Amino acid sequence: MKTTLVLLAALFAATPLLAQGSNVQPQSAELSSSVKAALRPAQENMFRVVSNGDAAALRQVAGADYLTINADGTYMDKAGMLQILPKFKGSTYAVSGQTDRFYGNIALSTGRAKFYIKSILVADVYFTQGWAYRDGQWSYIHWHGTMTGLPVYYPVILLLAFLVLVVLVYWGIRRWRKRQAG
Secondary structure (H helix, E strand, C coil): CCHHHHHHHHHHHHHHHHHHHHHEEEEEECCHHHHHHCCCHHHHHHHHHCCCCCCCHHHEEEEEEEEEEECCCCEEEEHHHHHHHHCCCEEEEEEEEEEEEEEEEEEEEEEEEEEEEEEEEEEEEEEEEEEEEEEEEEECCCCCCCCEECCCCHHHHHHHHHHHHHHHHHHHHHHHHHHCCC
């Protein structure tokens, strides 16, 4: 009787541990340092592909499950990104403060990117990228960009536009008065 009671008590005490173990997902093996080091060139290639508007290359770099949430509020999958990709052709970029974190075969990268068209800053974003290591290579699966704010020179441009408008109105009024007087 004592043996049965001890076995029941041990089973009762072990039940939460057994139940907890059934919900634990297996951990993927830790990626090697060479696989982790291969991420940065893949990221640099992705920026180059986008700035060249290269749809064929993006088809190879991005996974079928690719999703993007852009700084302008648009949300799209890989097919949607391929449609708008040509508008980025000829743009340039500067990436700073990029850090990578690894979770099994997934890498999350955060940083800041400034995008230029003809040397004019058009977007300054903080970003998060998602990458999955599958079939022996890094696959680009996610982008999320958030605007950091307007470039500092935008108020100057608005002020100059306002001044030009004031001058044009002034000239128009002067011409009108001359016609009325003459």
